[in-house]
Amino acid sequence: MSGGLECCEGIDMKLNGRTAKLHLLTVRQVQSAGEGDHSDGGGLMLRVRGVSSSWVLRYTSPAGRRREMGLGAARRSSSADAGGSLALARKLAREARDQVQEGRDPITERDHQRAAARDAEEAARAKQKRQHLTLCRAAREYHERVIEPRLSSKHAAQWLASLENHMLLDTWHKPIAEITPAALLAALQTVRPHERARNVTGSTVPETLNRIRQRLDAIFEDAIFHGHCTSNPAAAIRRKMREVLPARRSRQLRALEYREAPTLMAKLRKTQGVSARCLELALLTAARTSEVLGAEWSEFDLVENTWTIPAERMKAGEAHVVHLSEDVREIVLGQRGLDTALLFPSPTKPGKPMSNMALLATLDRLSARAQTTVHGLCRATFSTWAYDTGAARPDVIEACLAHKEADRVKAAYNRAQFTTERRTLMESWARFLLSGDS
Numbered sequence: 534m535s536g537g538l539e540c541c542e543g544i545d546m547k548l549n550g551r552t553a554k555l556h557l558l559t560v561r562q563v564q565s566a567g568e569g570d571h572s573d574g575g576g577l578m579l580r581v582r583g584v585s586s587s588w589v590l591r592y593t594s595p596a597g598r599r600r601e602m603g604l605g606a607a608r609r610s611s612s613a614d615a616g617g618s619l620a621l622a623r624k625l626a627r628e629a630r631d632q633v634q635e636g637r638d639p640i641t642e643r644d645h646q647r648a649a650a651r652d653a654e655e656a657a658r659a660k661q662k663r664q665h666l667t668l669c670r671a672a673r674e675y676h677e678r679v680i681e682p683r684l685s686s687k688h689a690a691q692w693l694a695s696l697e698n699h700m701l702l703d704t705w706h707k708p709i710a711e712i713t714p715a716a717l718l719a720a721l722q723t724v725r726p727h728e729r730a731r732n733v734t735g736s737t738v739p740e741t742l743n744r745i746r747q748r749l750d751a752i753f754e755d756a757i758f759h760g761h762c763t764s765n766p767a768a769a770i771r772r773k774m775r776e777v778l779p780a781r782r783s784r785q786l787r788a789l790e791y792r793e794a795p796t797l798m799a800k801l802r803k804t805q806g807v808s809a810r811c812l813e814l815a816l817l818t819a820a821r822t823s824e825v826l827g828a829e830w831s832e833f834d835l836v837e838n839t840w841t842i843p844a845e846r847m848k849a850g851e852a853h854v855v856h857l858s859e860d861v862r863e864i865v866l867g868q869r870g871l872d873t874a875l876l877f878p879s880p881t882k883p884g885k886p887m888s889n890m891a892l893l894a895t896l897d898r899l900s901a902r903a904q905t906t907v908h909g910l911c912r913a914t915f916s917t918w919a920y921d922t923g924a925a926r927p928d929v930i931e932a933c934l935a936h937k938e939a940d941r942v943k944a945a946y947n948r949a950q951f952t953t954e955r956r957t958l959m960e961s962w963a964r965f966l967l968s969g970d971s
Contacts, residue, residue, distance in 0.1 A: 553574060553575045554574040554575075555573070555574040555575045555577075555623075556573060556574060556623065557572060557573050557574045558571060558572075558573040558579065558619065560612055560615045560616045560619060561612070563579060563607065563609060563615040563616075563618070563619050564609050564611075564612060564615040566579055566581050566586070566609075567581060568581050568582070568583070569581060570589075573619075573622070573623070573626075575626065575630065576590050576591040576592050576626070576630075577589075577590050577604075577622060577623065577626040578590075578591065579607055579622075580607075581607075585606070586606070586607040586609060587603060587604070587605065587606050587607055588603070588604035588605055588606075588607050588618070588622035588625075588626075589601055589602070589603055589604065590602045590604055590625075590626045590629055590639075592629065592630065592633055592639070593633070594633065594638040594640075595633065595636045595637065595638060596638070600638070600640055602629060602639055602640050602643070604622050604625045604626065604629075605621075605622070605625075606618075607619075607622070665708065666708060666709050666710070666756070666761050667705070667706050667707060667708055667709060668700070668704065668705055668706070668707060668708075668709045668712060668749075668752070669705045669706050671709045671752055671755075671756050671761065672693065672696055672748075672749075672752050673693070675751065675752050675755050675756075676689070676692065676693045679751075679755070680692050680693070683850050684848075684849070684850040685844065685845050685846065685847055685848065685849075685850045686845055687845075688848055688850065689850075692748065695741070695744065695745055695748065696745060696748060696749070699721075699741075699745055700720060700745075701720045701723055704716065704717065704720040709752075709753070709756050709761055709762050710761065710762040710763070712766055713766055714766040714769035714770050714773070716766070717749070717766040717767060717770055718770045718773055718774065718777065721742055721745065721746065721770075721774070722777065742774065743774070746767050746770065746771065746774065747767075749767035750765065750767040750768050750771075752767075753765040753766065753767050753768070754768075787904065787905045787906050787909045788905055788906075788909030788910065788913035788914050788917065789901065789904055789905040789909065789910050789914050790914075791914050791915075791917050791918035791921070793904075794816075794910075794914050794918070794965070794966055794969075795965065795966055795967070795968045795969030796969045797899060797901055797910075797969075798813070798816065798966040798967060798969055799969035800899050801813055801816070801895075801899060802967075804895065804898060804899065806895070807868070807871065807877055807878075807880070807887065807891075808877075808887060808891035808892060808894065808895045809895050809898075810864050810867065810868065810877070811825055811826065811876075811877040811887060811891070811892060811895075812892050812895050812896075812907065812911075813864055814828075814861060814864050814865070815892070815907065815911040816910060816911050816914075816915075816966065817858060817860060817861045817864070817959075817962070817963055817966065818840070818855050818857070818861060818911075818959070819911055819912050819915035819916075819933060819934060819959075819962070820842075820855060820911065820912075821848065821908070821911075821912065821935075822889055822892065822907050822908060822911070823846070823889075824842050824846060824847070824853075825877070825911075826877060826886045826887055826888070826889065826892075827846055827875075827886050828840070828842075828875070828876040828877065829874050829875055829876065830873070830874060830875075830876060831874075833857075833865055833876075835857075835862055835865065835866070838856065838857040838858075838859075838862055838956075839854050839855065839856060839857060840854070840855040840857055840861075840865075841853070841854050841855075842854075842855065842935075847935065848935075849935065849936075853935040855933075855959075856952070856955050856956040856959050857959070858959050858960045858962075858963035859960075859963075860963045860967065861959075861963070889907070892907045893907065896910075912934060915933075915934075915962060916930065916934060918962070918965065919933075919958065919962070924958055924961055924962070925954060925957075925958040926954070928951070929951050929954045929955055929958055930958070932951050932955055933955050933958055933959065
C-alpha cells in the first residue's frame with residue numbers, strides 16, 4: 534500500500550461545487566514532515582507540533598461554520614506506519630466530506646456516536662451491577678446508610694434481623710433486579726409456619742409479614758432511586774397479601790381502665806420492694822418498661838427535675854426528656870445507695886438492671902396481671918386519661934409519650950416549646966394517680 538501511495542499524484546475532486554486537489558502528500562513526505570501544517574488537499578492536513586503529529590480536517594459545516602476536526606494521531610515511525618496512517622486519514626476525511634454533502638456536521642455526528650457509546654457502556658455496567666446486587670447486599674447497604682443513623686442500635690439490629698431470619702435464602706441472595714412480585718409473595722408466604730411454631734396464637738403472623746413487606750418496600754424504592762432495579766415487587770404485592778394471608782387478629786395490649794388507676798396506685802405505694810418503686814416510677818412517668826429498667830443516675834437532673842433518656846435507649850433513636858413531678862423525684866432519691874450506676878439494679882446480677890419479670894411479679898402481688906400489662910398500665914392508661922379528660926393538647930400528650938413525629942422540624946419545635954405544658958401534664962397525672970391515697 535505504501536508503494537502505491539508513494540507514487541500516486543494528486544487527483545481532482547468536486548467539493549462544495551469546486552474542483553479540489555486531493556492526495557497531495559506522499560508517504561515519504563508524511564514520514565519526513567517537519568514542524569507545521571502539511572496539506573493533503575480537500576481540507577486534510579498533517580499537523581506536526583514538536584514530537585507529536587496528528588491528522589486534521591478543515592471543512593465548512595452545513596450551517597456555514599468553519600470547523601476543524603481531529604482524525605487521530607499520525608504514525609510515522611516507518612514507511613509502513615506512515616502509509617497506513619495516511620490511508621486511514623484519507624478514508625476518515627472522505628467519510629466526513631460525504632456527511633457534509635448530505636447536510637450533516639461530522640463533529641456533531643461524532644459527538645452523538647460517542648454519547649451513544651457512553652450510554653451503551655453505562656447501561657451495560659448498570660446491568661452487570663444489577664446482576665450482582667443481591668437483595669441481601671441491597672438490604673445491608675440500605676440498613677447501614679439509612680436505618681442505623683435513625684434508630685437505636687437495638688431497634689436497628691431488629692430491623693435487619695427480621696429480614697435475615699425470615700427471607701428464603703434463594704430469594705435473599707437473588708439479584709434484586711430479578712425478583713418478581715409473584716416470587717416475593719411466595720417467599721413471604723413461607724414465613725407463616727415458622728411464625729406459628731414460635732407463637733401458638735398465630736396472632737402476630739400478618740403483623741410480622743406486613744412489617745417485613747414495608748421494609749422490603751423501602752429497600753426496593755431505594756434501589757430504584759439508585760438505578761439498581763426498575764420495579765418494586767414489595768409495593769406490587771401489598772394488596773395481594775390481603776387475599777392470600779389470613780386476616781390479622783387484634784392483639785391489643787391490655788390496659789387498666791384509667792378510673793381504676795388511683796386505686797391500684799394506692800395499693801402499689803403500700804407495696805414494699807425495689808420492683809414496686811420501679812413500677813411506680815414507670816406509671817408516674819408513662820415511660821416504656823425498658824427505659825425505666827435501664828435508667829441510670831447520670832440521666833437524672835434533680836435540680837431541674839428532668840430525666841434525659843439517651844438516644845441509644847429510645848425506640849425512635851432520639852434523646853427524650855421526661856419532666857419529673859415531685860413524687861417521682863422522691864422515688865428517685867429513695868433509690869440512692871443501691872447501685873452507683875443503675876437506679877433499679879438486679880438483686881441477683883451485679884451491674885445488670887432489674888428484669889421485666891420483676892415488674893410482672895409486682896402486678897401479680899397487686900392482683901392486677903389479668904387486667905393489664907406493664908406497658909398497658911404505664912402508657913395506654915396515661916394516654917386514655919389524657920385524651921378523655923382533655924388534660925392537654927394532642928401534640929403535648931404525644932410528646933410526653935415520646936411518639937416519633939414524622940416532621941423533624943415540627944418535632945424539634947415541639948420539644949423546645951412544650952416544656953411548661955409537658956411538666957404541667959405530668960404533675961396533673963401524678964395528682965390524679967395519687968388521688969386514691971385520700
